[in-house]
Amino acid sequence: MFSPPLIMSVLGSIVFIARSTFTANGHLYFTLFDDAMISMRYARNLADGHGLLWNPGQPAVEGYTNFLWTLWMAALHLLPVTEPKIALVVMLTGVVLLAANVMIVGKIAERLSHGSPTVVAVAMWLTALYYPLVYWTLRGMEVGLVTLEISTAVLLALRLCDTPGYQTLAMLAATLSLGIVTRPDVVVPCAVISTFALWTIQASWRRVAAIVLVGAGAATLGAHTVFRVLYYGAAFPNTYYLKLEGAALTSRITRGLLGLFIFDALQLMVPTALATGYLVHRRRKNGRGNGELLLAGMFVALCAYSVYVGGDAWDDLQYTNRYVTPAMPGLLILSSMAIDSVVRTCRDRRSLAAVSGLFVLASVITMTFPLSVQSVQGTPLDGSMRIARAVLVLAPVPVLPLLFVVTRTRNRRVAEVLSSTSFLQLFVAVVLTVAAFVGINGQSISWWLSHNAAYVEDDTWATRYGLALRQATVEDATIAVTWAGAIPYFSHRQTIDLLGKSDSFIATRPRDAHIAFSPGHDKWDYEYSIGRLRPDVVAQVWHASQSDLRAIERWHYTSAAPWVFIRADTAKVNRTAVANIACIVMDSDPFVLGGVHRRPVQDATDVGSRSCR
Secondary structure, three states: OOOHHHHHHHHHHHHHHHOOOEEEOOEEEOOOOHHHHHHHHHHHHHHOOOOOOOOOOOOOOOOOOOHHHHHHHHHHOOOOOOHHHHHHHHHHHHHHHHHHHHHHHHHHHHHHOOOOHHHHHHHHHHHHOOHHHHHHHHOOOOHHHHHHHHHHHHHHHHHHHHOOOHHHHHHHHHHHHHHHHHOHHHHHHHHHHHHHHHHHOOHHHHHHHHHHHHHHHHHHHHHHHHHHHHHHOOOOOHHHHHHOOOOOHHHHHHHHHHHHHHHOHHHHHHHHHHHHHHHHHHHHHHOOOHHHHHHHHHHHHHHHHHHHOOOOOOHHHOOOOOOOHHHHHHHHHHHHHHHHHHHHHOOOHHHHHHHHHHHHHHHHHHHHOOOEEOOEEOOHHHHHHHHHHHHHHHOHHHHOHHHHHHHHOOOHHHHHHHOOHHHHHHHHHHHHHHHHHHHHHHHHHHHHHHHOOOOHHHHHHHHHHHHHHHHHEOOOOEEEEOOOOHHHHHHOOEEEEOOOOOOHHHHHOOOOOOOOOOOOOOOOOHHHHHHHOOOOEEOOOOOOOHHHHHHHHHOOEEEEEOOEEEEOOOOOEOHHHHHHHHHHHOOOOOOOOOOOOOOOOOOOOOOOOOOOO
8 A cells, every 4th residue: 555656755745845834923834826825815714704705795706716625725724723834734635635646546557557567656656756746736726636536537437437337437426526616627527537438338338327427517517607606696717707708719729839839848748759659559459448548538638628728827837737737647657558568568670769769859858948947047056957867868768779689689698688577677667767757857856956846935925925914004904916825815904806816807807909818917907906996005016017107106106115005095004114025025026927036024024124216
């Protein structure tokens, strides 16, 4: 049960969490990705009895898209855990989800490979160490839960194909329903899995299975939609109107393709090529492999969905986004089957040359890929690690010919040594697995080692900013922000979301044709959010032009620092404190999402006295 990949998953997660900690106000703090902190705000309000709301006492707006995950966060807020540590409990939940998914992946790999220990081990290792899945899960997003739900549904669908039964069918329907409740767009992989189940199940079971699976999915969607209409007054989440409504299809597809084929190219190239080669070889050889096609279909479907919606706002992190990541364990299983196939059966020169060429190309791309993530420039250490990665990715090239030599050599002793399962196959399998792992995760993990996880510094800054604003304002003060997660959560203040994730007016306003499409970050209206709603503090602005800044001052706001304003007639703000806080935390371009060089607030009393006007 406690296999090495499972143990590594848990230990690696603990190290990842430990590196994200920081201190503020004399306490050790944990925080999550800013979007996860938005869900945390809804969850805390629900746990406190205010309802599933953004701002207590104001009209309900569905500014989240992870209903079940938000409910889980609300349950965690009922525990006797202090505010600095509540995010740790969410992350520990992620550790359990990641470990459970590794176990399920092992069972899927065992079933598809008919018990091959190589396939099972490689699949579990690649999944346990797949950085994007670890990152999105441990930074508090629902990705880990969605991935586990999809992996479980795949396993149940495979079992249903082999041995139909009411219990397995009911479990599959329940798992798919939970996935849809977790995120509405999980309906895409649910449709793929249901189609596979109905296609492969025995004909005598097909009608019953169709009624159960289609009925469960439709009932779940219908029930959630009714709840949404009754509670929020809208048929879709607010983020649907914000991100998709009115966005040109060509703009979405162009941006989605850019994220998939440019930013994700280095990470996806090796597993996609291995999986494709294996599927082509397998189908050509015996025409079997329906289960493998399910895994491939899942990956293709989620990639297509990501392209259709325009990708994610953080595609330039250079690894798979929140939409594609849940399909990656399936692709990694196919990669492990490809590695096993190469080790056990591949003796063809052209096949070995193709695999060698893949790793040569991966090595070349590793050396030429830009050393920057989210505007953070690479260092000499990053350059050294890039060379090491290129060498490791290239390692299979001199090793793979051994598989051909063993069948051609006339020296019986050499052939016996090389063909020994305990030597050649294990050695080549390890080399291929390490090279594949480095090709997939090398850049993201080396970047984590030298710079920490993306946005950890920014989330730390946002937490400290929120704590400082809490001390500098009275309880009924209102703040306006663009980072709508940690700042509102830790400030405990009524908040105006300038980018509209939790503001239906902004979300449903017409798009400005002059603003490039960027999911969730291309709609704002200062005349409404500031001129009409009148926040006491404008803690941030987003791409404000000089005319915008003049308008803010015309609405009787005084500049406390660049990009920070205080309403002239408010008595709810300690102006000196806010000005000094702003000088410390906002002394750089606030328009850049990540990698901003800020002077961090060490705690809420560290406000300094430096002028930044």
